[in-house]
Amino acid sequence: MTVVLDTLTRGTTPAPPRGQTSVLRERGQREVFCGLTGIVWLHRKIQDAFFLVVGSRTCAHLIQSAAGVMVFAEPRFATAIMEERDLAGLADANEELDRVVDELLARRPEIRMLFLVGSCPSEVIKLDLSRAAQRLGRKHGPALKVINYSGSGIDTTFTQGEDACLAALLAEAPRAPADAEPSLLVVGALPDIVEDQFRRLFGELGVGPVAFFPPRRSGDIPPIGPATRVLLAQPFLGDTAQVLERRGAVRLPSLFPFGAEGTTAWLKAAADAWGIDPARFDRVVAPGQERARRALERHRATLEGKRLFLFPDSQLEPPLARFLSRELGMIPIEIGTPYLNRALLAEELAALPADVTISEGQDVDRQLDRCREARPDMVVCGLGLANPLEAEGITTKWSIELVFSPVHGFDQAADLAALFARPLRRQSLLRV
Numbered sequence: 001m002t003v004v005l006d007t008l009t010r011g012t013t014p015a016p017p018r019g020q021t022s023v024l025r026e027r028g029q030r031e032v033f034c035g036l037t038g039i040v041w042l043h044r045k046i047q048d049a050f051f052l053v054v055g056s057r058t059c060a061h062l063i064q065s066a067a068g069v070m071v072f073a074e075p076r077f078a079t080a081i082m083e084e085r086d087l088a089g090l091a092d093a094n095e096e097l098d099r100v101v102d103e104l105l106a107r108r109p110e111i112r113m114l115f116l117v118g119s120c121p122s123e124v125i126k127l128d129l130s131r132a133a134q135r136l137g138r139k140h141g142p143a144l145k146v147i148n149y150s151g152s153g154i155d156t157t158f159t160q161g162e163d164a165c166l167a168a169l170l171a172e173a174p175r176a177p178a179d180a181e182p183s184l185l186v187v188g189a190l191p192d193i194v195e196d197q198f199r200r201l202f203g204e205l206g207v208g209p210v211a212f213f214p215p216r217r218s219g220d221i222p223p224i225g226p227a228t229r230v231l232l233a234q235p236f237l238g239d240t241a242q243v244l245e246r247r248g249a250v251r252l253p254s255l256f257p258f259g260a261e262g263t264t265a266w267l268k269a270a271a272d273a274w275g276i277d278p279a280r281f282d283r284v285v286a287p288g289q290e291r292a293r294r295a296l297e298r299h300r301a302t303l304e305g306k307r308l309f310l311f312p313d314s315q316l317e318p319p320l321a322r323f324l325s326r327e328l329g330m331i332p333i334e335i336g337t338p339y340l341n342r343a344l345l346a347e348e349l350a351a352l353p354a355d356v357t358i359s360e361g362q363d364v365d366r367q368l369d370r371c372r373e374a375r376p377d378m379v380v381c382g383l384g385l386a387n388p389l390e391a392e393g394i395t396t397k398w399s400i401e402l403v404f405s406p407v408h409g410f411d412q413a414a415d416l417a418a419l420f421a422r423p424l425r426r427q428s429l430l431r432v
């Protein structure tokens, strides 16, 4: 286990123009969920898709407990459990998988897209799910598309499940010709209500046509090509962004749409690409900005001046720290992130306080030592660390809640702030 103090100027991607001078890079024991977790929000988004995890009972338990409070009468996910016989290579796992898929499709003929989701066990026995997807696609297509990706926890964190899913799903996007009309693609799973708000704002701005990816119906994937302009809604979509760029699409660099400032910058990136008159932009966004700023004031008194320590978990940590420090006056001490994609986060890094420590990766014991020494007012971390830290009297916020809740855009800015203000208020009441 090593700790490397690495300067941003030595990175493989360009250093931000200003901001922090160093990143603490750690490689040690990590406390994060695996990529299967993404199924919990993805299965609600693509309404005619089904996610079949090929994994163990542990994988099934993870999905069931993560999604437990949200299970529908007919959930759109399941686990094909590999028994010990399969793991020992004694049974033909492919035959078993085909049988499970036949049964599933007989019961659920409305499924139009089937995701075969790999796991640690399927990777360990080297079950080739890409060949399985091709085989099952030939058998059940064209009415059913079969796509595979990995949600394995081997060296990944939980938001990478969405990245892997979306990168794989892009193979289904038709190619748009180079001379196609410019179009905007918003990338990252957003709750429908947030999508509708953004769609309305882009319409009022005169930006479009606009498509959201992933789509609500699997057949609605738009053509993608050199005329496609991409706005990422989430900072953890590095692989998806690379696939889009290989297709010729152009990413519009921006802050991410958290808070009034981030949302304004994000919309402005699109408006500038479409050459929208600045006066029109101001007129369209002003009401949302005003609503967000007024609503945030309610939480400022609770959050201002509070010291914040973020453990690496969701990869949302840098934009969250930017929002909490610039719009609510919190003081980030350490901003941990499992991976630091400097290209996607250049604008966010430049907007962070100059003296904050940014750490990439994790050596959990060392990080806990730094956290205890700093005695922050609030820690943002995964579920595994929250209970022990609460027991030590440190107020925590589960980072996984940030991907389960609508937090993007002007009208969700106060809800995002409330996720952090609530535990602090509760703590102060308990202390009285």
Ligand code: SF4
Pocket (backbone or CB within 6 Å): 034, 035, 036, 055, 056, 058, 059, 060, 062, 118, 119, 120, 121, 151, 152, 153, 154
């Ligand atoms: S994919 Fe790996 S880390 Fe995730 S639940 Fe299954 S065994 Fe555990």
